[in-house]
Amino acid sequence: MDFSYKEKNLIAxxxxxxxxxxxxxxxxFSNQMLTLEHEFTFNDILRPIILIVVLEIxxxxxxAGKNKNKxxxxxxxxxxASYKNGYWVLSIGVWFLLIQLLYIGSGGWYDILKNASPSFxxxxxxxxxxxxxxxxxxxxxxxxxxxx
Amino acid sequence: xxxQNLADKVxxxxxxxxxxxxxxxxxxxxxxxxxxxxxxxxxxxxFIYD
Numbered sequence: 001m002d003f004s005y006k007e008k009n010l011i012a013x014x015x016x017x018x019x020x021x022x023x024x025x026x027x028x029f030s031n032q033m034l035t036l037e038h039e040f041t042f043n044d045i046l047r048p049i050i051l052i053v054v055l056e057i058x059x060x061x062x063x064a065g066k067n068k069n070k071x072x073x074x075x076x077x078x079x080x081a082s083y084k085n086g087y088w089v090l091s092i093g094v095w096f097l098l099i100q101l102l103y104i105g106s107g108g109w110y111d112i113l114k115n116a117s118p119s120f121x122x123x124x125x126x127x128x129x130x131x132x133x134x135x136x137x138x139x140x141x142x143x144x145x146x147x148x
Numbered sequence: 149x150x151x152q153n154l155a156d157k158v159x160x161x162x163x164x165x166x167x168x169x170x171x172x173x174x175x176x177x178x179x180x181x182x183x184x185x186x187x188x189x190x191x192x193x194x195f196i197y198d
Contacts, residue, residue, distance in 0.1 A: 147172030
């Protein structure tokens with residue numbers, strides 16, 4: 001299969017994001033570290049972000065050296081169309097958290113996060129950011145193949 | 149002329165030329181005029197509005 005520079009770029013970004021944040025969220029949620037006793041620092045969240053930036057720089061510089069006519073108007077159009085889908089995912093996540101935070105502790109059936117620590121809620125927000133980014137990458141790849 | 153040659157002359161990627169050929173992408177006026185200039189034929193002989 002013949003991939004353009006932009007598609008290779010997207011596949012690399014998607015793979016890196018899924019690997020790094022998949023590993024990170026697996027560790028965070030499976031170990032049940034998000035209790036009130038366990039203190040999460042900003043460095044814990046910063047670590048995977050720095051890892052992604054470093055990996056992206058390495059892979060993008062490798063890809064950029066081998067390709068001419070890197071990006072064109074079609075890539076820009078696909079990018080802007082895909083950002084809308086990512087925005088919807090992020091909006092749904094933020095609204096969900098907003099409503100949960102308003103009703104936290106009320107004891108109703110809708111109070112899903114009643115026992116959640118602030119760390120858990122902030123990681124949930126981070127998860128929605130990552131899901132929005134993944135949606136953006138997948139939509140771009142889809143538009144590149146199926147047309148926009 | 150190969151897709152890559154045309155893409156290089158017009159300043160887009162080969163995949164964009166392929167998408168235009170397959171009717172999966174409508175190019176900007178600038179790219180459309182560049183393509184018609186390359187083939188030295190009027191715009192309406194290459195692109196049809198339907």
